[in-house]
Amino acid sequence: MGRFLIVLLGLFVANDVTFGQSKVEETEISDKVYFIGEDEKKYEKLVEKYKSMLFTVCNNNMDEAYEHWSTLLKDFEVFADKNNIDIKGVKLWMNVFWSRNGTIDYIVFYPKPNSKNMNYDNVKALMSKFAINYQSSVKHTTGFSHYGSAAFPIISKAVIGQEK
Numbered sequence: 102m103g104r105f106l107i108v109l110l111g112l113f114v115a116n117d118v119t120f121g122q123s124k125v126e127e128t129e130i131s132d133k134v135y136f137i138g139e140d141e142k143k144y145e146k147l148v149e150k151y152k153s154m155l156f157t158v159c160n161n162n163m164d165e166a167y168e169h170w171s172t173l174l175k176d177f178e179v180f181a182d183k184n185n186i187d188i189k190g191v192k193l194w195m196n197v198f199w200s201r202n203g204t205i206d207y208i209v210f211y212p213k214p215n216s217k218n219m220n221y222d223n224v225k226a227l228m229s230k231f232a233i234n235y236q237s238s239v240k241h242t243t244g245f246s247h248y249g250s251a252a253f254p255i256i257s258k259a260v261i262g263q264e265k
Contacts, residue, residue: 134228136221137194137211144196147207148246151198155247158239169239170247173197175255180231188253190217191224196248203237206244213250 137144159165181188192213198206208228212221239245 133206133232134208134210134225136225137196137209144209147196147198147209151206151244151246153241153243153245155199155239155245158241158245166247169237170249171255173235173237174251174253176235177228177231178253178255181227181253184227184230186223186227188217188224190253191219192216192252193250194248195251196246198244198246199237199239199241200244201241203240205232205235205237208232 135143155169156163156166159169178188192215193210194213195208195210197208200206210224210228212224
């Protein structure tokens with residue numbers, strides 16, 4: 102009976118350590134990427150802090166802003182492919198918040214009603230990994246943001262022009 106209790110206690114400790122580590126990873130993911138509506142107070146603070154819009158940062162040039170947005174989405178699509186996650190058919194509302202040096206601070210998103218049915222927690226985790234290393238060529242004196250729509254696969258003149 103004593104050995105049984107020791108083995109049982111060992112399993113509980115091992116289980117607690119394993120789940121404790123996964124909770125840390127979930128926290129790291131949710132700190133950088135979350136669903137629209139998941140944390141409204143945090144979202145409101147981000148909108149207030151990142152007042153400059155991508156369009157403004159691109160000197161009110163719609164083509165330039167669209168090119169940067171399309172490039173970000175295409176880079177995310179390529180990243181998803183490299184990580185063996187098929188996002189073709191995924192349609193999202195997204196708000197991306199960049200630091201002034203062009204790295205991504207936060208991504209807030211939500212699937213559109215006509216989006217592909219899939220586990221969006223996996224998309225959230227993928228976005229978190231993507232955001233850690235992504236570097237935009239756009240820089241500004243303050244953080245900036247863009248709220249837009251995404252539909253994968255990405256087809257745009259910026260992408261088509263690069264492939265020629």
